[in-house]
Amino acid sequence: MRVLVAGLFFAFLAGGYCISFAQTKSSIIQGKVLTENNQPAEAATAVLLAAADSSILKSNLVNKNGQFEFTGLQPDSYLILISKIGYVKVYTGPYKVNSGQIVTANDIVLKLSNNQLQEVKVVARKPYIEVKPGKIVLSVQNSILAEGNSAFDILRQSPGVRVNSNETLSINGRQAALITIDGKPTNLTGDDLTSLLRSMQSSTIDQVEMISSPSAKYDASGGGIINIILKKGKNLGTNGTVTAMAGYGKYYKSTAGIVFNNRTSKLNIFGNYTYDNNKGTRTITTNRNITYNETLSNYDVDYNNIQKTTNHNFKIGADYTINPKQTIGFLVSGIIRSDDFTKHNDLYISNQHQLDSIIRARSNLDRGSNYLNYNINYNAVLDKSGRSISVDGNYSTYTRHSNEFITNSFFTPAGNTYRDDLELENLSPSDIHIWTSKVDFVNPLNKTSRLETGIKYNNTRSNNNLIFGPKINNIYEADPNFSNRFLYTEAVSAGYINYVNKIGKWDITAGVRAENTHATGKSWGLNERVPAINTNNYFNLFPQVQISYEADKKNIIGIGYNRGIHRPLYEDINPFLYYTDLYDYRAGNPQLKPEYTNTIQISHTYNQTFSTELYYTVTNNAYDFPVYQQNDSTKVNITLRKNFGQIFVYGASFYAPVQFTKWWSGSFNLDAIYVRYKAYAQNGDFDRGKQDIIFGSTQNFTITGTLLGEISGRYETPTIYGINELKASYSVNAGISKQILDKRATIKLALNDVFNTDRGRNHASYQNIDLSEVNKRDTRIVRLNFTYRFGKSTIKSANKRNTGNDDERRRTGN
Numbered sequence: 036m037r038v039l040v041a042g043l044f045f046a047f048l049a050g051g052y053c054i055s056f057a058q059t060k061s062s063i064i065q066g067k068v069l070t071e072n073n074q075p076a077e078a079a080t081a082v083l084l085a086a087a088d089s090s091i092l093k094s095n096l097v098n099k100n101g102q103f104e105f106t107g108l109q110p111d112s113y114l115i116l117i118s119k120i121g122y123v124k125v126y127t128g129p130y131k132v133n134s135g136q137i138v139t140a141n142d143i144v145l146k147l148s149n150n151q152l153q154e155v156k157v158v159a160r161k162p163y164i165e166v167k168p169g170k171i172v173l174s175v176q177n178s179i180l181a182e183g184n185s186a187f188d189i190l191r192q193s194p195g196v197r198v199n200s201n202e203t204l205s206i207n208g209r210q211a212a213l214i215t216i217d218g219k220p221t222n223l224t225g226d227d228l229t230s231l232l233r234s235m236q237s238s239t240i241d242q243v244e245m246i247s248s249p250s251a252k253y254d255a256s257g258g259g260i261i262n263i264i265l266k267k268g269k270n271l272g273t274n275g276t277v278t279a280m281a282g283y284g285k286y287y288k289s290t291a292g293i294v295f296n297n298r299t300s301k302l303n304i305f306g307n308y309t310y311d312n313n314k315g316t317r318t319i320t321t322n323r324n325i326t327y328n329e330t331l332s333n334y335d336v337d338y339n340n341i342q343k344t345t346n347h348n349f350k351i352g353a354d355y356t357i358n359p360k361q362t363i364g365f366l367v368s369g370i371i372r373s374d375d376f377t378k379h380n381d382l383y384i385s386n387q388h389q390l391d392s393i394i395r396a397r398s399n400l401d402r403g404s405n406y407l408n409y410n411i412n413y414n415a416v417l418d419k420s421g422r423s424i425s426v427d428g429n430y431s432t433y434t435r436h437s438n439e440f441i442t443n444s445f446f447t448p449a450g451n452t453y454r455d456d457l458e459l460e461n462l463s464p465s466d467i468h469i470w471t472s473k474v475d476f477v478n479p480l481n482k483t484s485r486l487e488t489g490i491k492y493n494n495t496r497s498n499n500n501l502i503f504g505p506k507i508n509n510i511y512e513a514d515p516n517f518s519n520r521f522l523y524t525e526a527v528s529a530g531y532i533n534y535v536n537k538i539g540k541w542d543i544t545a546g547v548r549a550e551n552t553h554a555t556g557k558s559w560g561l562n563e564r565v566p567a568i569n570t571n572n573y574f575n576l577f578p579q580v581q582i583s584y585e586a587d588k589k590n591i592i593g594i595g596y597n598r599g600i601h602r603p604l605y606e607d608i609n610p611f612l613y614y615t616d617l618y619d620y621r622a623g624n625p626q627l628k629p630e631y632t633n634t635i636q637i638s639h640t641y642n643q644t645f646s647t648e649l650y651y652t653v654t655n656n657a658y659d660f661p662v663y664q665q666n667d668s669t670k671v672n673i674t675l676r677k678n679f680g681q682i683f684v685y686g687a688s689f690y691a692p693v694q695f696t697k698w699w700s701g702s703f704n705l706d707a708i709y710v711r712y713k714a715y716a717q718n719g720d721f722d723r724g725k726q727d728i729i730f731g732s733t734q735n736f737t738i739t740g741t742l743l744g745e746i747s748g749r750y751e752t753p754t755i756y757g758i759n760e761l762k763a764s765y766s767v768n769a770g771i772s773k774q775i776l777d778k779r780a781t782i783k784l785a786l787n788d789v790f791n792t793d794r795g796r797n798h799a800s801y802q803n804i805d806l807s808e809v810n811k812r813d814t815r816i817v818r819l820n821f822t823y824r825f826g827k828s829t830i831k832s833a834n835k836r837n838t839g840n841d842d843e844r845r846r847t848g849n
């Protein structure tokens with residue numbers, strides 16, 4: 036309510052400013068549009084754009100005489116865009132307009148378009164997806180049916196994006212991508228990152244950049260970067276969006292949120308708030324076969340979890356223009372999350388195919404987390420040549436409590452108890468603090484080239500405790516074999532230099548990034564005063580080059596190379612032994628080292644829509660997949676991460692959007708790779724490879740001018756992921772949307788995973804491991820979404836902010 040009142044208050048202020056500006060004498064731009072045969076281009080659309088950043092200000096239809104006129108203009112520089120179905124778009128200008136002036140543009144002539152490829156036509160308007168060398172850009176505001184979707188739903192259906200059973204996103208083979216928001220690292224992974232992306236509605240998003248070959252100014256991510264650019268007002272005025280969603284799968288889903296902007300001549304205030312209240316399920320069936328002393332044992336688990344989640348996702352910020360060349364701003368964002376898990380875990384133990392016993396574990400887990408991020412930034416243009424500097428300071432905190440109480444009951448095959456219940460306490464609080472500062476400098480060398488340099492310093496402190504033990508005489512006692520404290524500190528100093536130039540038809544970006552890391556882990560067992568200390572210091576250089584050649588106006592050929600690093604999550608290097616059941620645990624590995632990836636890409640784009648790419652990646656010290664350590668005698672299995680070996684990926688991708696009829700358009704994407712995993716000698720003789728082909732398609736149907744439909748599908752062939760063989764995965768989604776209230780509001784009805792087929796299925800058979808698993812989440816969900824946009828609709832996106840702590844926020848992993 037406070038946010039809504041604030042939005043109305045800002046709207047009142049904007050009204051006052053509009054009254055004051057109305058007293059300024061306005062200007063006019065007028066002109067005439069003709070076709071190639073010198074006839075008036077009646078019904079063509081004339082759009083007035085701001086010359087500074089091409090934001091849309093006004094639009095008019097050309098009259099029967101071919102004339103158009105824009106009135107009530109303030110002194111400024113403008114561009115004009117003319118478009119008409121069947122003709123090539125024309126941009127003219129800039130037009131410098133003074134107070135009270137009438138500017139008449141030269142006659143504008145439209146040429147016939149020739150975009151037909153036999154019977155299939157390239158989409159004439161600016162596409163939802165735009166392909167560039169080393170980058171795919173999703174213009175979310177250009178997709179009406181994207182309204183009501185979350186950022187996660189948009190990404191998982193995007194070309195070249197892979198989603199594994201843990202809902203990790205990747206764009207280069209299977210290496211996890213670095214997720215950034217306005218260039219800022221999220222510092223979150225796993226369920227928390229997924230929750231953040233699911234709570235971020237499309238109404239808050241301007242564009243999504245999927246950068247497969249990031250330049251040296253970005254953090255050296257081996258798996259590429261997915262950068263989500265949020266909307267933020269820059270023109271004078273007020274606007275906002277209100278959203279509400281109600282859904283149902285096996286249980287209820289609900290979301291409500293608001294986005295607002297208000298800008299005066301000096302101050303821009305922006306923010307958003309989203310509330311999620313969801314209930315969902317997850318089932319995991321695991322079958323583990325163990326042979327010991329010529330006896331076959333089967334440890335089969337049925338795990339069922341019902342999870343209730345409430346999420347508060349918020350952002351508030353302001354930018355203040357000191358003068359036309361200097362801006363200072365601040366940003367506060369956060370996620371307050373609460374989870375309540377009800378877990379049922381049934382373990383069936385058999386010997387020689389005869390059921391021996393059953394262990395039933397029932398637990399309730401109360402978990403809550405608070406993530407807060409504070410940013411202050413300064414930008415300045417230093418002189419007339421365009422030299423500029425930007426400075427960012429960032430501080431992030433992440434606190435979590437996790438309290439689980441478990442009761443294990445023991446039964447014979449006949450259902451009789453054979454021992455007393457075992458009650459366990461599992462407490463794992465966590466506290467993470469991250470300080471980041473960075474400075475970036477841009478020095479134009481001439482009209483086509485520039486030199487970019489920058490430095491960054493990051494300091495992380497992660498404090499984690501694990502208190503685990505049984506209840507004895509009605510009192511929980513910590514078990515020294517499991518209870519522990521782990522303190523991890525890490526300092527990363529980085530600097531880069533980047534050269535950008537355009538020479539004729541050639542575009543060149545080349546640079547190198549240097550990073551020095553100093554990390555220390557200290558681990559205390561129960562009642563230990565002297566910790567076990569592990570240090571890891573390393574220095575790396577990360578070169579990058581991207582060269583593209585514009586053969587003609589529609590064909591661009593590119594080649595690129597980059598080297599990147601993927602550091603472990605903080606929980607992956609934490610030496611704790613996490614309880615799953617009495618025979619299954621998950622452990623951290625304090626000896627875990629980063630993995631390094633080298634990538635070569637060759638690409639071709641046609642008309643910024645059709646894209647073909649060949650790529651090859653090699654990953655050393657590969658660790659980002661599960662491995663297992665099983666004791667055949669005790670039957671205990673431990674899942675962990677280790678620097679297993681190398682990954683080789685040979686890939687080809689293709690993306691094509693097409694327009695079949697006036698009412699039916701579609702897009703098709705294919706990503707085919709051959710992936711090979713090869714173990715280092717100390718990890719055995721594992722050396723396997725297999726294809727991984729993903730085909731996706733989205734079909735859009737314009738039923739009426741305000742009623743649209745969409746069907747999307749995705750299929751991935753069987754493949755391998757580390758030592759696991761993955762079975763095929765596939766799903767279909769469908770939706771329909773209707774614009775109402777003069778197109779300011781949209782109602783959308785969508786059904787995700789229509790046939791309820793979206794699940795993970797894997798089997799590991801290596802050394803003494805024989806394990807199969809089926810992982811199913813609550814994916815078949817029907818959602819009804821309402822979106823309403825209020826206020827001025829021409830507010831444009833502001834400059835992107837890159838605070839520089841992207842990778843650190845990713846690695847909190849809680």
